[in-house]
Amino acid sequence: MVSKQQVALVTGAARGIGAATARRLAREGYAVAVNDVAFEEQLQELAQEIGGLSVPGDISTADGIAATVAAELGPVTALVANAAFMEMQPFLEQEPGRWWRHIDVNLSGHFRLIQRVIPAMRDASFGRIVIITSGWGVTGYPGASAYAASKAGLIALAKGLGRELAPFGICTNAIAPAYVDTEQLAVDAADAGIPLAAMRERYRALIPIGELASPADIAATVAFLCGEGGGAFVGQVLQPSGGVARSRA
């Protein structure tokens, strides 16, 4: 349990890894605000379930998310930058608009949010920023160049910010999952034109430990980084991936 009241903001939290993270942090005693651009009803229900706050909005355009959380729960002490836009598309077919959507949401959206939570963290000489990136940001993946580029940018951001903010007591790190069993898997299957079960098998074959990670696995890593043990981690990229070493069979 956290010793004094901490306030967590999790973006993209209506489902998947974000929802599991919000539940986990709430169980650990954080006051939790959940944000998402879609699934408003789910987001509301989750907020109710965990006794938290629902702050719907698009992180690439909405300016008031951090301010709303600060007004309702207090300044954010732990930001989990989890929301992501992802579309598979061969590079040569990539329309500039789709390219920019990846950058605007994944990279610039979180840039804006991080800038807004830092001042209060700096005043308190304490903060945790956890950026959910992706193993594909390390290895790349065919047909996912825009997504992988945005996620690689987030890795560089975590490394740079980690060093820049550490003197103020703010620890910034990234988590790069590989294959996690979330609703996103159905999208991957549709993109690949194969059934969901076959998609699971294709991914499983790449994972030495033999199982896809669960959203709760990633949430546990977030909780670790936000908690006491996270205080020694700065600008690191943690890979709870089951040992994945390559992105394709």
Ligand SMILES: NC(=O)c1ccc[n+]([C@@H]2O[C@H](COP(=O)([O-])OP(=O)(O)OC[C@H]3O[C@@H](n4cnc5c(N)ncnc54)[C@H](O)[C@@H]3O)[C@@H](O)[C@H]2O)c1
């Ligand atoms: N599932 C995996 O295998 C996997 C692997 C590596 C990395 N990740 C990363 O983990 C994170 C969560 O993934 P997930 O599998 O739970 O995916 P998901 O699609 O279920 O969750 C992402 C959430 O972000 C929300 N979102 C999208 N654009 C937004 C915006 N502009 N503003 C606010 N919210 C927005 C979506 O509505 C969605 O609810 C993402 O950053 C993803 O890139 C997932």
